[in-house]
Amino acid sequence: MSPTPARITAVDTHDIRFPTSRELDGSDAMNPDPDYSAAYVVLRTDAADGHEGHGFAFTIGRGNDVQVAAIDALRGHLLGRSVDDLCADPSTLNRDLIGDSQLRWLGPEKGVMHMAIGAVVNAVWDLAAKRAGLPLWRLLAEAEPEWLVRQIDFRYLTDALTPEEALTLLRQGGQGAEERTARLLERGYPAYTTSPGWLGYDDDKLTRLAAQAVADGFRQIKLKVGADLDDDIRRCRVARSVIGPDLRMAVDANQRWDVDEAIRWTKALAEFDPYWIEEPTSPDDILGHAAVRRAVAPVKVATGEHVQNRIVFKQLLQAGALDVVQIDAARVGGVPENLAILLLAAKFGVPVCPHAGGVGLCELVQHLSMFDYVALSGTTEDRVIEYVDHLHDHFLDPVVIREGHYTAPTAPGFSAAMRPESLARYTYPGGEFWAADLDERKKGQSA
Numbered sequence: 001m002s003p004t005p006a007r008i009t010a011v012d013t014h015d016i017r018f019p020t021s022r023e024l025d026g027s028d029a030m031n032p033d034p035d036y037s038a039a040y041v042v043l044r045t046d047a048a049d050g051h052e053g054h055g056f057a058f059t060i061g062r063g064n065d066v067q068v069a070a071i072d073a074l075r076g077h078l079l080g081r082s083v084d085d086l087c088a089d090p091s092t093l094n095r096d097l098i099g100d101s102q103l104r105w106l107g108p109e110k111g112v113m114h115m116a117i118g119a120v121v122n123a124v125w126d127l128a129a130k131r132a133g134l135p136l137w138r139l140l141a142e143a144e145p146e147w148l149v150r151q152i153d154f155r156y157l158t159d160a161l162t163p164e165e166a167l168t169l170l171r172q173g174g175q176g177a178e179e180r181t182a183r184l185l186e187r188g189y190p191a192y193t194t195s196p197g198w199l200g201y202d203d204d205k206l207t208r209l210a211a212q213a214v215a216d217g218f219r220q221i222k223l224k225v226g227a228d229l230d231d232d233i234r235r236c237r238v239a240r241s242v243i244g245p246d247l248r249m250a251v252d253a254n255q256r257w258d259v260d261e262a263i264r265w266t267k268a269l270a271e272f273d274p275y276w277i278e279e280p281t282s283p284d285d286i287l288g289h290a291a292v293r294r295a296v297a298p299v300k301v302a303t304g305e306h307v308q309n310r311i312v313f314k315q316l317l318q319a320g321a322l323d324v325v326q327i328d329a330a331r332v333g334g335v336p337e338n339l340a341i342l343l344l345a346a347k348f349g350v351p352v353c354p355h356a357g358g359v360g361l362c363e364l365v366q367h368l369s370m371f372d373y374v375a376l377s378g379t380t381e382d383r384v385i386e387y388v389d390h391l392h393d394h395f396l397d398p399v400v401i402r403e404g405h406y407t408a409p410t411a412p413g414f415s416a417a418m419r420p421e422s423l424a425r426y427t428y429p430g431g432e433f434w435a436a437d438l439d440e441r442k443k444g445q446s447a
């Protein structure tokens with residue numbers, strides 16, 4: 001008698017919040033007090049191997065409970081599924097999640113519901129990579145191009161990218177993959193750091209952290225801008241004087257400006273030679289980005305961390321609206337949609353420099369860039385993954401930065417799993433940290 005095939009038996013969700021706002025870590029012109037948070041999901045199975053799939057959506061505090069509820073709404077699509085079938089062809093689940101005819105009304109393919117789908121889909125890919133015994137970047141890089149193309153939803157893309165073109169890009173991109181894998185394992189993937197540049201840091205902290213970034217081997221830093229022009233001019237001058245003329249310095253406005261203001265402000269910072277202006281305006285404003293790009297060249301325009309899906313990325317590329325594509329591992333519909341965006345970027349010849357930081361975004365997105373290098377774009381030239389030195393110690397397989405490079409992960413999976421003790425401590429509102437915090441506040445009020 002053959003054993004009963006393994007099934008998904010549970011979809012556990014957790015509301016995890018870290019009190020980062022108290023140190024102004026992560027502060028920018030639009031988000032002055034983020035509590036970095038994860039709507040975290042664990043897929044459990046009854047397979048003998050005991051592997052679990054871990055994934056999450058990143059939020060910045062209030063609303064993380066809404067994000068968790070959205071993941072909970074997907075549970076029915078997962079429970080009882082065959083683990084073998086799911087890992088052999090995760091696209092079957094994608095179709096069911098994105099195609100849910102009632103939940104689809106809440107998007108389609110955007111916002112809280114789509115991020116929930118991304119969390120669940122990424123958890124499935126984590127599980128698939130663990131079962132294959134490979135880090136995700138390697139599972140992707142070693143997959144048959146035909147299989148990879150089948151994982152991608154080309155709906156609404158074929159005027160810019162067809163499955164046949166994607167297959168050609170992957171077949172060409174895979175040539176020389178072995179050599180690049182060896183180089184990646186030896187040297188890692190280039191990173192840049194945002195740690196010096198948070199808006200809430202004073203000039204002394206900016207100076208100290210910028211000098212540290214240079215000493216640590218980073219070739220690019222990033223500064224938050226957009227709240228006050230005089231402050232930005234002063235901070236850019238400070239940072240440029242510390243890092244010297246040769247390192248790249250990007251600036252990030254986090255959607256603060258209207259189009260004309262974005263152009264004026266970016267030009268006012270031009271003397272400090274910013275490499276790119278990031279999120280100059282609304283992530284939905286494709287023509288606005290194109291206008292900014294035309295006006296501020298040679299400063300590059302970068303965006304993507306809030307771009308809601310592959311269709312908006314397609315239009316940004318078609319409109320010539322950006323110089324740098326910033327994928328985010330936890331914003332869109334998970335691994336397959338990011339594969340589509342990487343392929344679009346490759347087709348249009350635009351470099352991808354992922355958004356990371358937050359909670360676990362570095363851990364996730366490194367896999368996508370490493371796949372891109374080994375099996376698609378074939379280069380790291382003008383490509384860097386954002387790095388922020390926060391919260392990595394809560395992960396079981398945290399990123400390792402060496403001489404300004406991400407070290408290639410070797411543990412099987414998507415590096416998404418958080419430590420059980422961190423989950424217990426930072427669960428909101430009942431975990432040890434938040435329960436004690438609430439007690440303190442109550443005492444403060446009654447005193």
Ligand SMILES: [Mg+2]
Pocket residue numbers: 252254278279305355
């Ligand atoms: Mg940003």
